Amino acid sequence: MSVLFGILLVLHILGLALIIGTFAVQLRAKEGFRTDLILTGAITQVVTGVAMVGVGAATGHTPDMVWVTVKLVIALIVLAAAILAVFAQRNGSRVQPWFHSACGLAVVNVLVAVLWP
Numbered sequence: 001m002s003v004l005f006g007i008l009l010v011l012h013i014l015g016l017a018l019i020i021g022t023f024a025v026q027l028r029a030k031e032g033f034r035t036d037l038i039l040t041g042a043i044t045q046v047v048t049g050v051a052m053v054g055v056g057a058a059t060g061h062t063p064d065m066v067w068v069t070v071k072l073v074i075a076l077i078v079l080a081a082a083i084l085a086v087f088a089q090r091n092g093s094r095v096q097p098w099f100h101s102a103c104g105l106a107v108v109n110v111l112v113a114v115l116w117p
Contacts, residue, residue, distance in 0.1 A: 001059045008052045015044030016106065019078070023103030033095045035085040038102050042079040045106075049075060067116050074109045078102045 018041030022034050053068055085098035 001055060005052060005055045005059075008048045008055065011044060012048040012052065015041045015048060016110065017041070018044065019082075019103055019106040020110075023099075023106070026099075030096075033085070033089065033099045035082065035089050035095060035099060038099065039079075039082040039086050042075070042082040042102065042106075045109075046072075046075050046079055064116075067112070070116075071109055071112055074105055074112065078105045078109065081105065 018037050022037040022041070026033055049071065053063065056063055079102075081098045081102035085095050085102060087093075088098055089095045
């Protein structure tokens with residue numbers, strides 16, 4: 001189970017890298033945002049995060065559920081913003097607010113993960 005947890009953790013970090021890396025590369029862009037990468041990263045984050053909690057519970061290492069809930073809510077908001085960014089891009093609407101919201105909240109989620117006591 002520890003190998004499975006390690007694989008999930010690596011995938012979780014790669015999902016985060018997709019979100020924050022895409023944001024960092026396109027920070028000054030006015031158009032042409034890669035919303036597909038943000039969406040892929042957000043989906044990866046939610047799925048692997050939930051799976052890690054499940055694997056942890058199966059092995060008897062249950063994390064603080066308040067912490068898990070806060071992170072899940074933020075991750076779901078990131079996912080919703082990423083979905084809205086994709087739809088806005090397909091409709092020719094303004095993508096920037098959704099794109100920046102998704103990426104900014106992903107950074108907030110990292111801060112919660114690292115700094116939560």
